[in-house]
Amino acid sequence: MDSEATAEVEEAPPSPLPTGRVEALSDGIIAIAATLLVLELHVPEPGEDVWASLAHQLPSLAAYAVSFLTILIFWVNHHALFHVVARVDRTLLFLNGLLLLGISFVSFPTAALGRALEGGMHDAQAAVLYALTLAATAGCFSALWLYLRAHPALLAGHARPRAVAALRRSLVGPALYLAAALVALVSAPASLALAALVAGYFTLTPRHLRRPAS
Amino acid sequence: MDSEATAEVEEAPPSPLPTGRVEALSDGIIAIAATLLVLELHVPEPGEDVWASLAHQLPSLAAYAVSFLTILIFWVNHHALFHVVARVDRTLLFLNGLLLLGISFVSFPTAALGRALEGGMHDAQAAVLYALTLAATAGCFSALWLYLRAHPALLAGHARPRAVAALRRSLVGPALYLAAALVALVSAPASLALAALVAGYFTLTPRHLRRPAS
Amino acid sequence: MDSEATAEVEEAPPSPLPTGRVEALSDGIIAIAATLLVLELHVPEPGEDVWASLAHQLPSLAAYAVSFLTILIFWVNHHALFHVVARVDRTLLFLNGLLLLGISFVSFPTAALGRALEGGMHDAQAAVLYALTLAATAGCFSALWLYLRAHPALLAGHARPRAVAALRRSLVGPALYLAAALVALVSAPASLALAALVAGYFTLTPRHLRRPAS
Amino acid sequence: MDSEATAEVEEAPPSPLPTGRVEALSDGIIAIAATLLVLELHVPEPGEDVWASLAHQLPSLAAYAVSFLTILIFWVNHHALFHVVARVDRTLLFLNGLLLLGISFVSFPTAALGRALEGGMHDAQAAVLYALTLAATAGCFSALWLYLRAHPALLAGHARPRAVAALRRSLVGPALYLAAALVALVSAPASLALAALVAGYFTLTPRHLRRPAS
Numbered sequence: 001m002d003s004e005a006t007a008e009v010e011e012a013p014p015s016p017l018p019t020g021r022v023e024a025l026s027d028g029i030i031a032i033a034a035t036l037l038v039l040e041l042h043v044p045e046p047g048e049d050v051w052a053s054l055a056h057q058l059p060s061l062a063a064y065a066v067s068f069l070t071i072l073i074f075w076v077n078h079h080a081l082f083h084v085v086a087r088v089d090r091t092l093l094f095l096n097g098l099l100l101l102g103i104s105f106v107s108f109p110t111a112a113l114g115r116a117l118e119g120g121m122h123d124a125q126a127a128v129l130y131a132l133t134l135a136a137t138a139g140c141f142s143a144l145w146l147y148l149r150a151h152p153a154l155l156a157g158h159a160r161p162r163a164v165a166a167l168r169r170s171l172v173g174p175a176l177y178l179a180a181a182l183v184a185l186v187s188a189p190a191s192l193a194l195a196a197l198v199a200g201y202f203t204l205t206p207r208h209l210r211r212p213a214s
Numbered sequence: 215m216d217s218e219a220t221a222e223v224e225e226a227p228p229s230p231l232p233t234g235r236v237e238a239l240s241d242g243i244i245a246i247a248a249t250l251l252v253l254e255l256h257v258p259e260p261g262e263d264v265w266a267s268l269a270h271q272l273p274s275l276a277a278y279a280v281s282f283l284t285i286l287i288f289w290v291n292h293h294a295l296f297h298v299v300a301r302v303d304r305t306l307l308f309l310n311g312l313l314l315l316g317i318s319f320v321s322f323p324t325a326a327l328g329r330a331l332e333g334g335m336h337d338a339q340a341a342v343l344y345a346l347t348l349a350a351t352a353g354c355f356s357a358l359w360l361y362l363r364a365h366p367a368l369l370a371g372h373a374r375p376r377a378v379a380a381l382r383r384s385l386v387g388p389a390l391y392l393a394a395a396l397v398a399l400v401s402a403p404a405s406l407a408l409a410a411l412v413a414g415y416f417t418l419t420p421r422h423l424r425r426p427a428s
Numbered sequence: 429m430d431s432e433a434t435a436e437v438e439e440a441p442p443s444p445l446p447t448g449r450v451e452a453l454s455d456g457i458i459a460i461a462a463t464l465l466v467l468e469l470h471v472p473e474p475g476e477d478v479w480a481s482l483a484h485q486l487p488s489l490a491a492y493a494v495s496f497l498t499i500l501i502f503w504v505n506h507h508a509l510f511h512v513v514a515r516v517d518r519t520l521l522f523l524n525g526l527l528l529l530g531i532s533f534v535s536f537p538t539a540a541l542g543r544a545l546e547g548g549m550h551d552a553q554a555a556v557l558y559a560l561t562l563a564a565t566a567g568c569f570s571a572l573w574l575y576l577r578a579h580p581a582l583l584a585g586h587a588r589p590r591a592v593a594a595l596r597r598s599l600v601g602p603a604l605y606l607a608a609a610l611v612a613l614v615s616a617p618a619s620l621a622l623a624a625l626v627a628g629y630f631t632l633t634p635r636h637l638r639r640p641a642s
Numbered sequence: 643m644d645s646e647a648t649a650e651v652e653e654a655p656p657s658p659l660p661t662g663r664v665e666a667l668s669d670g671i672i673a674i675a676a677t678l679l680v681l682e683l684h685v686p687e688p689g690e691d692v693w694a695s696l697a698h699q700l701p702s703l704a705a706y707a708v709s710f711l712t713i714l715i716f717w718v719n720h721h722a723l724f725h726v727v728a729r730v731d732r733t734l735l736f737l738n739g740l741l742l743l744g745i746s747f748v749s750f751p752t753a754a755l756g757r758a759l760e761g762g763m764h765d766a767q768a769a770v771l772y773a774l775t776l777a778a779t780a781g782c783f784s785a786l787w788l789y790l791r792a793h794p795a796l797l798a799g800h801a802r803p804r805a806v807a808a809l810r811r812s813l814v815g816p817a818l819y820l821a822a823a824l825v826a827l828v829s830a831p832a833s834l835a836l837a838a839l840v841a842g843y844f845t846l847t848p849r850h851l852r853r854p855a856s
Contacts, residue, residue, distance in 0.1 A: 017721055021669070025717060027235070028673030031242030035250065035318045036677065040685065043254065043325040046333025050326055050340050065315060072311045075239060079231055094845045097714045101707060104677045111685040112692055119688025126692045203308045241449070245456030246674075249464065249532045257468065257539040260547025264540055264554050279529060286525045289453060293445055417522045455663070459670030463678065463746045471682065471753040474761025478754055478768045493743060500739045503667060507659055631736045 022093070023082050026100060030078065033104045034071040037064050040111035060114025063130070063192060067110040069199045070134065074103055076202075077141055077173075081166075084159030085148070092154060095144050102137030109133045117188060127184030127191040131177050134195060138173035145170045173198070236307070237296050240314060244292065247318045248285040251278050254325035274328025277344070277406060281324040283413045284348065288317055290416075291355055291387075295380075298373030299362070306368060309358050316351030323347045331402060341398030341405040345391050348409060352387035359384045387412070450521070451510050454528060458506065461532045462499040465492050468539035488542025491558070491620060495538040497627045498562065502531055504630075505569055505601075509594075512587030513576070520582060523572050530565030537561045545616060555612030555619040559605050562623060566601035573598045601626070664735070665724050668742060672720065675746045676713040679706050682753035702756025705772070705834060709752040711841045712776065716745055718844075719783055719815075723808075726801030727790070734796060737786050744779030751775045759830060769826035769833040773819050776837060780815035787812045815840070 041060055044053040054061070078099070085092070109130040116126035145167035152160040159166075176198050184191035255274055258267040268275070292313070299306070323344040330340035359381035366374040373380075390412050398405035469488055472481040482489070506527070513520070537558040544554035573595035580588040587594075604626050612619035683702055686695040696703070720741070727734070751772040758768035787809035794802040801808075818840050826833035 017718065021665075021721060023235075024238075024666075025669055025673055027239055028242055028670060029677050031239055032246055032674055032677040033680075034314075035243050035246040036681065038247075038318050038321055039250065039253065039681065041322055043322060043329065044336075044340070046329045047335045050330065050336050050343055053326075054343070068315050068318065069311055072307075072314070076231065076307065079235060090845060093714075093718065097711055097845070100676075100714070101710050104680050104710065107680055108683050108685060112695075115686065115688045116692065121689045122686070122692050126686070129692055129696070203304060203311070237449075238452075241453055242456060245453055246460055248528075249457050249460040252461075252532050252535055253464065253467065255536055257536060258543065258550075258554070260543045261549045264544065264550050264557055267540075268557070282529050282532065283525055286521075286528070290445065290521065293449060417518060417525070451663075452666075455667055456670055459667055460674055462742075463671050463674040466675075466746050466749055467678065467681065469750055471750060471757065472764070472768070474757045475763045478758065478764050478771055481754075482771070496743050496746065497739055500735075500742070504659065504735065507663060631732060631739070 017088050017093070019082055019085050019088055022088055022096060023079070026078055026082075026096065027075070029100045030071060030075045030103055033106060034068050037067055037071075037107050037110060040064070040107055040114070057114065057118055059117030059189075059192075060111070062196070063110045063114040063117075066192060066196045066199055067106050069203060070195065071103060071106060073199060073202045074099075074137065074141075077170075081141065081144060081148075084156050084162075085154060086156045087154045089151070089154060091147060092144065095140060095147060099137065099140035099144070102133065102140055106133060106137065113188070113192065117192075123188035124184055127188035128181050131181035131184055131191055131195065135174045135177035135181060138170075138177055142167065142170040142174060173202075231302050231307070233296055233299050233302055236302055236310060237293070240292055240296075240310065241289070243314045244285060244289045244317055247320060248282050251281055251285075251321050251324060254278070254321055254328070271328065271332055273331030273403075273406075274325070276410070277324045277328040277331075280406060280410045280413055281320050283417060284409065285317060285320060287413060287416045288313075288351065291384075295355065295358060298370050298376075299368060300370045301368045303365070303368060305361060306358065309354060309361060313351065313354035313358070316347065316354055320347060320351065327402070327406065331406075337402035338398055341402035342395050345395035345398055345405055345409065349388045349391035349395060352384075352391055356381065356384040356388060387416075445516050445521070447510055447513050447516055450516055450524060451507070454506055454510075454524065455503070457528045458499060458503045458531055461534060462496050465495055465499075465535050465538060468492070468535055468542070485542065485546055487545030487617075487620075488539070490624070491538045491542040491545075494620060494624045494627055495534050497631060498623065499531060499534060501627060501630045502527075502565065505598075509569065509572060509576075512584050512590075513582060514584045515582045517579070517582060519575060520572065523568060523575060527565065527568035527572070530561065530568055534561060534565065541616070541620065545620075551616035552612055555616035556609050559609035559612055559619055559623065563602045563605035563609060566598075566605055570595065570598040570602060601630075659730050659735070661724055661727050661730055664730055664738060665721070668720055668724075668738065669717070671742045672713060672717045672745055675748060676710050679709055679713075679749050679752060682706070682749055682756070699756065699760055701759030701831075701834075702753070704838070705752045705756040705759075708834060708838045708841055709748050711845060712837065713745060713748060715841060715844045716741075716779065719812075723783065723786060726798050726804075727796060728798045729796045731793070731796060733789060734786065737782060737789060741779065741782035741786070744775065744782055748775060748779065755830070755834065759834075765830035766826055769830035770823050773823035773826055773833055773837065777816045777819035777823060780812075780819055784809065784812040784816060815844075 041064060042053070042057055044050050109126065113123070113126040113130045116123040145163065148155055149163040149167050152163060155163060177195070180191045180194040180198070183194055255278060256267070256271055258264050323340065327337070327340040327344040330337040359377065362369055363377040363381050366377060369377060391409070394405045394408040394412070397408055469492060470481070470485055472478050537554065541551070541554040541558040544551040573591065576583055577591040577595050580591060583591060605623070608619045608622040608626070611622055683706060684695070684699055686692050751768065755765070755768040755772040758765040787805065790797055791805040791809050794805060797805060819837070822833045822836040822840070825836055
């Protein structure tokens with residue numbers, strides 16, 4: 001590319017990555033992250049009582065289900081965001097990469113929380129780690145909206161006036177998960193229950209009730 | 215978005231998720247769930263007799279093959295369903311999420327059943343868990359059709375008159391797997407064989423024979 | 429659907445699954461099967477000499493690379509086949525399911541062969557299992573072509589006259605892997621080397637040299 | 643296909659694989675390779691102090707994050723490359739297969755490096771292996787560009803004059819990772835830090851600054 005071509009490129013999208021491909025890769029990573037969660041469960045060994053094993057790892061099963069549904073909600077949010085992104089630049093790619101790193105990491109604190117609740121030791125630590133992981137991951141959405149609000153040219157035209165409202169809404173998730181981290185200091189099971197409530201709330205509440213300000 | 219825009223949104227699909235994307239994520243999770251099954255097999259250690267190891271874990275290999283084909287059938291059913299879904303709302307997303315959770319969980323009871331059959335202990339428990347997991351997962355299809363019958367606006371026009379028949383057909387799977395759970399109380403291998411028969415039946419029977427009422 | 433509609437359906441493709449979706453699911457399973465292979469390698473433990481560990485598991489690394497490239501070749505063949513499939517019926521879906529089951533299983537004999545070669549025991553058994561797995565998987569392509577030759581209506585028009593030649597070509601893979609199974613009885617490393625040669629041959633040989641009869 | 647048809651095929655793309663499908667499979671493998679990295683982390687056991695476990699495996703967490711972002715950068719480079727590829731031939735498929743093999747292998751040296759840094763033994767070996775793996779993988783891009791420069795017919799017309807510049811740029815990655823391998827002989831943590839710097843540089847530096855010669 002000579003310098004004329006470079007000038008031309010400056011006009012064009014700064015990256016050859018159409019948003020569709022970024023979405024496809026993100027979908028792949030999110031689907032895998034959700035499906036890998038099951039590998040952290042402990043399959044009963046030959047000779048082990050199956051119901052006793054299930055009963056013993058009820059906390060792990062609960063954490064597995066909550067994380068699975070939470071990752072699906074992250075996926076819905078991811079699509080809502082990229083639905084209004086018209087162009088991708090490097091910073092957006094990097095922030096999206098951090099988001100995917102967070103989502104791919106979720107299986108780790110999920111397994112740690114399940115085991116700690118089963119063992120009855122250090123479960124506050126594990127619940128704090130779990131809630132902070134979800135807070136940081138959800139916070140990546142806020143970072144993405146913060147960046148998009150400052151760079152409205154990356155947004156589809158109709159979405160630009162709504163970036164501030166979207167940024168404000170994106171702070172609800174991190175705030176709730178930070179609250180869950182505080183709750184974890186008192187009760188790890190209550191913290192997991194709060195994360196379950198958040199997942200249920202975001203899944204089932206009709207949009208027009210949940211987003212009155214938009 | 216101001217209140218006029220909200221009103222307009224109420225007319226539009228209630229979610230920015232086109233059904234194509236929901237299908238793509240579901241395909242991803244289903245493909246991964248099927249492929250992860252192999253990780254639960256026990257690879258012969260150095261020095262272990264390979265044929266003896268295979269012979270010993272014949273039940274695990276059988277459960278692996280049955281689960282793999284069953285998950286492929288779930289995938290076919292999933293496409294038949296989303297083929298006629300015109301719009302996705304939050305409840306549908308949630309029910310689809312439960313279905314995917316069930317499919318991603320299948321590797322757990324599959325491995326448990328294989329190991330219990332190898333160990334010759336608690337195999338009735340493991341076979342009940344296996345059959346109930348498949349019944350619950352297949353039941354998510356019934357739940358989806360129940361919801362779609364009650365919300366025909368989500369269906370493509372030509373599919374609306376057929377929702378009742380589709381719901382009725384979707385009850386066959388759960389019923390057969392509940393029968394397999396009862397059989398498991400008598401014989402775990404017979405229960406797995408029944409699940410294999412169900413998979414073979416749904417895979418190979420021509421559609422017009424299988425669905426006379428439609 | 430009433431009986432008139434059923435009659436109409438008999439004319440239409442017998443399944444709501446477009447070939448594109450079958451290809452997408454197959455791509456997903458093939459990609460995952462190839463990528464999971466790495467999980468069977470033994471990561472050096474803290475304190476373990478890294479080069480010694482690599483040297484010790486050289487057979488596992490070789491089997492990993494051969495299987496990875498072989499799965500990629502299966503993928504190329506899969507596309508060449510579905511490139512000329514115009515319609516999918518249930519039997520085709522079932523045969524494709526067996527093919528995917530075979531591909532998803534490859535990581536098991538790959539790991540078994542690597543460990544047996546490292547342990548220096550039962551490596552003939554493991555190499556036979558490895559070669560037979562590849563023969564059976566490659567044989568699924570022959571089964572698919574056999575079925576397509578007998579049901580030319582499923583093929584795109586231009587491909588129908590070429591089905592016999594494609595079937596004949598599809599027998600080369602299984603034959604070579606059966607030969608590798610025989611070689612395994614004499615020398616397991618030679619059998620793996622033959623599988624590597626097959627992979628190299630199918631990857632690098634120009635098509636017009638490889639398929640003189642077509 | 644008779645000999646006339648063969649001649650015709652020589653004019654047509656030498657493979658029925660559209661570049662879109664190669665990209666889709668590559669995307670799948672890259673997404674899985676990135677997501678599997680988390681499985682090599684050590685989840686705290688019941689009763690284990692969670693913060694102590696995290697502190698102990700800080701090197702593994704750092705290697706995980708660096709590898710995750712590095713794989714995402716490989717993905718961006720992969721798209722930039724296939725963005726200008728108009729046709730795929732067998733050699734290109736083979737080189738792309740080697741690239742994917744390298745990417746799918748990254749989790750192995752990542753885990754080895756994390757464990758060696760934790761154990762404080764043989765960490766130079768592990769860091770050399772890590773850097774050489776990244777160098778070889780990045781070198782596959784150079785091999786691809788070398789081949790494309792020699793076979794410009796595979797490139798989109800507008801991209802042909804830029805192949806030499808692209809090849810030159812593609813040598814930066816391998817050179818930096820070879821430098822990291824040399825640094826590893828002195829200090830394994832410094833080598834990992836260099837890999838992190840490379841990832842940060844390629845992620846965040848604006849294109850027009852990073853590629854002055856193009």
